[in-house]
Amino acid sequence: MNMDVDLDGLFLHNSTYDYDVDYEYKEDFESRGSQAVLIPLLYSVEFVVGLLGNGLLLAVLVQKRRFWSVSDTFIVHLSVADILLLVMLPLWAAQAARPCGWCFNGFLCKISGAVFNINFYCGILLLVCVTVDRYMSIVHATQLYSHKRPHLAHISCLVVWLISLILAIPDWVFMVAKKYSAQERTLCVHKYSQSGTDWKLVSRLLHHMLGFLLPAAALIFCLSCILRRLLGSSKGLQKQRSIMVLLPLVGVFFLCWMPYNITLIVDTVRSSPKDADDPEGSLKTALMATSALGCLHACLRPLLYLGLCGNFRKQILATLKCTAVETESSLWELGVGEEVLPDQGPEGQQLKQMTDVDHQTAPSADEWTNTPSSGVTCSTPEGV
Incomplete structure (x- = not known):
């Protein structure tokens, strides 16, 4: 009886297996899949709700053009900045959803990146203008803007747009559609040359200091002085209506944009040359998610007006019913340009x-x- 065992076939078919190359982790696949669904869905909701709300807002302002107020000037510029941002959302939704990533040309990449930061700068700087006017009127009994000098409000808005365009110059220069061979995707990102590494630090410092920290400090100082004055005043309840809408506007703006700016500061501190070639790192993913959250304020601002301003609700209903309602009172109760007398x-x-x-x-x-x-x-x- 032959007791020999033939092991030749077993060793012939033996081969090594590279798990690092041929095995795709389930967690990474699920992470990319969730990004391709959740982020485009969030952008789509912001696009529809934001365009509808800001469209109705502009329609109301057009009907009210005969009784134009100083507050309307700032509301219009805020709405225009939001609409510019909302128009770019379908491009970013397509980048997150499509396997190829950014499938558009480089010029649209530069425009989308610049508009994103222009909207942020215009939003916070225009809120600073309105808040400073309330601070001067309530605390110092001095009018910064008035109905007798409406050109000052227009000049302030033009200066804000000019500053925003200047601060967005790095986006026009360094935003490119970069292709990553490892992931076989093209993404719209900032690309700094080896000799231009200092430009990344300069652009980030301009964003952090001039675009966020200094305006935020001005808002916190002015609002704290206003609240302290109103709480210590016997007529504080009568004057609180002038900032009833301003406080929620500032609060929602910070809630939407604070996570993005904190993540951007962390990315500035911890960034390294290796991170530039890794589009799917944890910080890059966090920046993508928090930037989508920051864009949420573009559709929340009209909802705040609708919920807090009774005159605006009446005007919206009249617009939907195609009836004319003329009112000389403020739709927003921001109090911009209205004199507030000091306590006697x-x-x-x-x-x-x-x-x-x-x-x-x-x-x-x-x-x-x-x-x-x-x-x-x-x-x-x-x-x-």
């Missing part, structure tokens, strides 16, 4: 009381003509 001291209150007593004791014109005094009746001749 003891002397002013005493003078006000004396004035009220005089008005109460002084007879009116009808009393002078119909009330007898010292037996003499004062009457008005007929026909007069």
Whole structure:
């Protein structure tokens, strides 16, 4: 009986297997799959809701053009900046959803990157202008903008747009459609040359300092002074309407943009040349998600107006019903350009009381003509 065992076939078919090259981790696949679904879905919702809300907002402002106020000037510029951002959202949604990534030309890449930062700069700087006006009016009883000088509001908005365009110059220069051979995808990213590494630091510092930290410090200082003045005032409840919409606007702006700016600061500190060739690193993924969250404010701002401003709701309903409603009162209750008188001291209150007593004791014109005094009746001749 032959007891030999033939092991030749077993060793002939033995071969090595490179798991690093041929095996795709399930977690990475699921991560890319979730990005390709969630981020385009978020961009699509922001695009539809934002265009609808800002479209109705501009329609209301067009109907109200005969009673244009200083607040309307800032609202229009904020809405225009939001619409420019919303138009670019389908391009970024396509980049996240399509396997090829950025399938458009490099010029659209530069435009989309510049518009993204222009919207951010315009949003925070215009809020600074409105907040400074409220600070000067409530705390110092000085009007920065007024109905008698509407050109100052237009000049301020033009200066804001100019500053935003200047701060967005690095996006026009360094935004390119870069192809990554390892992932076989093309992405719209910043590409700095080896000799231009300092330009990345300069552009990031400009964004962090001039675009975020300094305006944020101005907003926090002005709003804290306003709230302290209103809380310590006997007429604070009457004056709170002037910032009833301003506080939610600033709060929503920071809630939407704070995660992106914090992630960008971390990326600036921890960035290395190796990270430039890794488009799917943890920080890159975080920047993509937080930038989508930052764009959410473009569709939330009209919803804030709709929920907080009663006059704006009435005008929206009139627009949808195709009926004309003319009102000279403010739609937004921002109080921009409206004078707020300072609190009166003891002397002013005493003078006000004396004035009220005089008005109460002084007879009116009808009393002078119909009330007898010292037996003499004062009457008005007929026909007069």
